[in-house]
């Protein structure tokens with residue numbers, strides 16, 4: 001075998017490995033590292049090598065599949081017509097080639113093109129029968145996808161019942177589900193606040209949201225959808241454009257950019273126009289799509305194994321700049337996570353000056369192979385946040401050293417740790433590392449937590465530096481005299497803070513839990529916890545096995561809560577907060593009539609119910625003089641069991657000989673049957 005052959009074989013293998021890795025990053029991890037264009041280039045190179053050297057072909061090569069977004073937890077359905085992808089082009093010349101191929105294949109100049117936006121979201125197939133939405137299925141592997149009807153129903157711009165008339169009894173419509181920029185910014189701001197990983201772009205946010213198990217959360221996030229393809233045995237018109245205009249009348253969102261084009265000049269103008277105008281759109285787009293209008297001509301042109309011959313995508317060029325790295329700084333967050341940040345020579349990109357860009361974690365610094373003072377490519381493609389996409393190694397200074405990730409916390413000097421399987425390094429000195437402490441103080445006083453007016457980022461730092469507030473409980477020891485002893489504090493600002501502290505004593509228990517900065521306990525989890533446990537003592541003493549029985553609490557959160565309460569400093573702080581008057585339990589409904597039918601009885605609720613909600617049962621226990629507890633112990637008098645009671649709880653109740661009652665029996669006990 002010749003050397004050139006083995007070089008080819010190596011290259012093929014390398015491309016396959018790389019493409020498989022990027023496919024995984026994109027579809028499974030929702031964290032792409034390279035642009036679509038780079039991905040397409042590699043795919044094209046591999047396709048052409050496999051064509052030239054069929055002896056190296058492999059049925060498992062990434063060229064033979066179209067990725068998959070199938071995830072566990074959803075039922076699946078086969079697509080009636082497979083969901084294909086589109087060929088990509090990057091220049092007007094390539095689009096011109098496409099038009100030429102059509103002309104040749106049809107043997108005629110007589111065809112129209114429909115120009116459309118290429119929406120950068122996640123594709124969806126909707127099935128309508130007799131004007132009603134029956135099913136929504138994701139693209140999956142193109143043949144089968146996940147049934148996400150419940151989540152899709154929450155999208156307000158999708159018609160559940162069609163308007164007007166003239167729709168086929170059975171049809172499918174395809175489109176793109178998107179998270180508009182505004183909703184994306186809001187979601188990421190919340191996630192940044194909770195130190196949850198950010199979505200890199202609205203596409204990942206949309207597909208992540210669509211796959212959530214909790215459709216209420218899906219509804220809250222504000223997805224939107226645009227439609228661009230109708231399929232049926234019985235279509236209303238014989239052109240794509242007319243079908244789309246019909247769909248619009250029935251209530252579907254069809255982009256106003258959808259336009260009939262007659263020749264390459266029209267196409268050129270359309271590209272020129274949308275290249276800039278798309279920046280004003282409320283949703284992310286990554287290009288344009290050109291489709292042959294006549295359905296007869298589409299039928300004539302047919303398909304390749306992966307995409308239609310009658311349509312092509314034109315991808316917009318991401319805006320990119322080259323600038324010099326000044327240095328990499330390492331920042332410590334509230335949870336101790338270390339983030340490397342590239343500090344850049346200021347450069348203008350898409351209308352804003354970029355000086356800093358997050359490098360996210362060590363793996364990314366390594367993959368990019370960044371050396372000191374390198375020239376870096378900064379891009380703002382689908383991402384709002386500037387992203388370092390590469391290094392111009394030709395411009396590397398001689399002798400420049402690779403950027404080293406710090407081994408110790410840049411602030412407190414503690415040796416960093418990394419959780420196995422996670423990319424982030426963190427400073428384990430939770431209770432001694434200043435930015436972590438100040439971060440927790442800032443979080444505690446925040447608007448959605450204790451809402452202590454008058455203490456912001458700067459004041460929190462100042463109070464910490466003065467040694468006055470070195471932990472959350474110290475806030476309640478602040479006095480007028482102490483505040484006035486600080487520079488820049490006048491009567492009014494001191495008064496404002498003291499009033500804020502006083503008001504914070506009425507903040508609900510749910511928000512108190514959120515305010516504590518328990519790792520992985522964000523706003524939603526805090527609410528769930530507060531409602532499930534009722535008071536802090538129950539929560540503090542709950543074993544992991546009981547915590548995981550609470551709705552939406554998985555093992556990672558349960559472990560984290562357990563660990564938090566195992567630290568005596570945390571318990572001590574909570575006692576001080578309690579003594580200061582901070583709410584440590586859910587309020588007992590003051591207005592409802594009370595009885596003592598359950599006086600002295602401790603009842604544990606488990607499972608799901610039909611007649612009343614869990615929360616209502618909890619309230620009924622308390623209203624009748626009983627105590628609701630989250631975990632089963634010798635002190636438990638009854639277990640109120642619904643459907644799907646956790647096996648661990650059942651086992652425990654049985655072994656302790658505690659009577660298990662169902663909802664009817666319980667309601668009879670309090671004369672509500």
Ligand code: IVH
Pocket residue numbers: 084085086087116117118119120121122123124139175176228229289308311313
């Ligand atoms: S048509 C058979 N039109 O791009 C042709 N697709 O790369 C089906 N997309 O999976 C697709 N905007 O998720 C079409 N105006 C548009 C589109 C569009 C976005 C997405 C879609 C598809 C992918 C193909």
